[in-house]
Amino acid sequence: MLFYLAAPVLIVIPLSFSSGLYLSFPPPGFSLQWYGRFFADPAWTGAAWLSIWVGLTVTVLAVLLGTPAAFALVRGRFRGARLINGFVLTPVIVPGIIVAIGVYFFYARIGLVGSPLGLILAHTCLAVPFVVINVSATLYGFDERLEHAAMSLGATPAATFREITLPLIRPGILAGAVFAFITSFDELLVALFVSGSSAVTLPRRMWDQIRFNIEPTIAAVSTLLIALTTLLLLSTEMLRRRSVRLREG
Amino acid sequence: MGEAAIGGLQVPLRTAAPARWRTATFGLPAPLLVTPLLLFLGVFYAYPVAAMLWRSIATPHFTTAHYAELFSSDIYLLVFWITLRISLVTTIVALMLGYPVAYLLARLPPARANLLLILVLVPFWSSILVRTYAWMVLLGRNGVINQFLLAIGVIQTPLRLLNTTFAVYVAMVHVLLPFMILPLFATLRGIDPALLRAAASLGARPLAAFRQVLLPLSLPGVFAGSLLVFILALGFFITPALVGGPRDLMVAVLIQQQVEILHWPFASALAMVLLIAAMASFALLSKALGVERLFGRT
Secondary structure, three states: OHHHHHHHHHHHHHHHOEOOOOOOOOOOOEOOHHHHHHHHOHHHHHHHHHHHHHHHHHHHHHHHHHHHHHHHHHHOOOOOHHHHHHHHHHHHHOOHHHHHHHHHHHHHHHOOOOOHHHHHHHHHHHHHHHHHHHHHHHHHOOOOHHHHHHHHOOOOHHHHHHHHHHHHHHHHHHHHHHHHHHHHHHOOHHHHHHOOOOOOOHHHHHHHHHHHOOOHHHHHHHHHHHHHHHHHHHHHHHHHHHHHHHHOO | OOEEEEOOEEEEOOOOHHHHHHHHOOOOOHHHHHHHHHHHHHHHHHHHHHHHHHHHHHOOOOOOHHHHHHHHOHHHHHHHHHHHHHHHHHHHHHHHHHHHHHHHHHHOOHHHHHHHHHHHHHHHHOOHHHHHHHHHHHHOOOOHHHHHHHHOOOOOOOOOOOOOHHHHHHHHHHHHHHHHHHHHHHHHHOOOHHHHHHHHHOOOOHHHHHHHHHHHHHHHHHHHHHHHHHHHHHOOOHHHHHHOOHHHOOHHHHHHHHHHOOOHHHHHHHHHHHHHHHHHHHHHHHHHOOHHHHOOOO
16 A cells, blocks of 8 residues: 555656666666756756746745734634634635636736746745644644743843744744745646746646656656655654754753 | 742733733734735735636626536536546545555554655655656556566557546545545544454454444544545646546646636636535535644644
């Protein structure tokens, strides 16, 4: 069963190092030719760079918008907080195609199709729930008496936030940031409509290529993506452990 | 909790109700903190989606023609039926495959369970495009499975595996399985194994112990995982578009095709029906559990 889960990944990685011209298994020999092709082709590297910087911008925006919102939603007692919380989380549940065509029709009217800015704005909406969820999770387990103690000892609200609150919620912010980045970096549907021909992201280029042929360059790209995901995932797991350690003192 | 003893002195703390948000949200009114996000989502998410849905009844002026077209055509109704069928089958298969795995993981010692959990989490977070591509490589006419079967002489000509309903099921179950396993794992880990031992010592056969003890206790996880997989399956695009055949046209793929041929109002009407289906399922889900619990992704 676990083999079924892992098998496709285990097939793609050896294929990406194939010395053959086609996808044959087992690979006839070892070679880095497909990675060579990827890094030598500006269409691929350009798409990768665009995805990386769009992803990083989305991450920053999502953290800046999502973190204060999480504070308000977890700690604030105001009318409609639950409703707002539900609304903020809907981008995760609404089918991607619906968001994608909504954004596409909107951008077509205001001239944002084919611009990285359009991708950034739409991806931020899809990514921000993950920041809210992760920061909220650290706030639910937060002992507010620590802040009360700091303030009663004369710390200003700003100093309390900087010295007490921020270090304790940092693992949540960072985990949210990682998930926000992955959300943007892997996003295909919005890119499918909004990329045009001038803002082609990595998933969009993979999609275009896969439909014509499934040559091993895509196996190489896939392997790089799997490696990146695994790396990011391990880093969030370490953050989680750190968070538990911090809380338990 | 109105005061604390510090160095033997009773010090009043500023936690009294009137001043609560001074400490809780650092002197800023809570609604103000959430406003930037609400404005952002309002302009770049809610408005575009609402305007898109509005098109379905307002193009060129108020009309129900696009919905009438949808519900009077056998082809479009068939697409909805196919979507429903694929989503249901995917959910049931994922539940049957995911439950034993989640149970196994929940019963292992934490260190080993965490290691195996990585096998679930890496596909969970790696791109759906990559995983679907992997299935194209495996199932293709010259794919890994066909080459293997030809080499050992089981078949003489390659089987048609890709672009079939079978391929859609195999790949969709694979892509969505982690969404089933994780909630199940969380629920099953919370069940005291002593309950099963008690059932066994009282003479319950394994099957009876499962049906009368384990299954009822794990139902919240079963509901959460199943509805999550079902909702995601309803809106699936990448996998059916790449590994499905002409008879596996799902709603999301149909919407994309309609947008490409510039039938925007009709695409909007399709989107509206899909959205209602997904939202109704989600309402069921959040009723069965708290909304917050669903999103703890680890």
